[in-house]
Amino acid sequence: MVGRAVEHKFDVKHGCKDNWRGVVPSQVPIMKDWFYITYEKDPVLYIYRLLDDYTEGNLRIIPETPPAEVKSDVDSDILTGQCVQFTRSDRSKKIGKVIYQFPAKPSVYFIKFDGDVHIYFYDLVEKIR
Template identity: 90%
Template sequence: MVGRAVEHKFEGKHVSKDNWRGVVLAQVPIMKDWFYITYEKDPALYIHQLLDDYTEGNLCIIPEIPPAEVKSDVDSDILTGQCVQFTRSDGSKKIGKVIYQVPAKPSVYFIKFDGDVHIYVYNLVEKIC
């Protein structure tokens, strides 16, 4: 399931079911029934017990997208621990730190910004000048 694109159904307002597309990023190390996941609608990091949702039919693995290849290169994680700066559309800036690289998606990192309680998920690509 790790590295796979999924469609997750949530019960929304008025008992409707909302579909959210996302990617299962990793299994939580000390809680094997829990998984880290992020969604297209919201780049924050979520933790869910996905196996229950899968058996109840509320989580579908999207079959047309093959699982990501897990990269085992030990030295590839050079960004973890690095400070980053994000510039908002209004020109204001926020400072944060890269706290984790997702093994199933090596270009995906968790970033924690100063003064914000959320952890954000970003797909970082190299900028070529």
């Protein structure tokens, strides 16, 4: 399940289910039945007991996505520890720090913004001019 794209179903109003696509970056180290997950609709890093949802049919591994290969290039992670600035649509800015590179997809990083308790998950691609 780690490194795979998934579809996660959540109960909403009146027995309906809402599907969220996401990716499972890793397993929580000290709680083996818990996994980190982040969603396309919301780049925050969440922790869920995904095995329970999988056995209940509420989590589906998307079959067309094979497990990503983990790269071991020592020099490939140049952004971890770097400060970043995010500009919102209203032109306000927030400052944060890149705290982790996702090994299964080297362009994906976890970012922690100042004054925010969440950890965000972004696919950072180089802007070509």
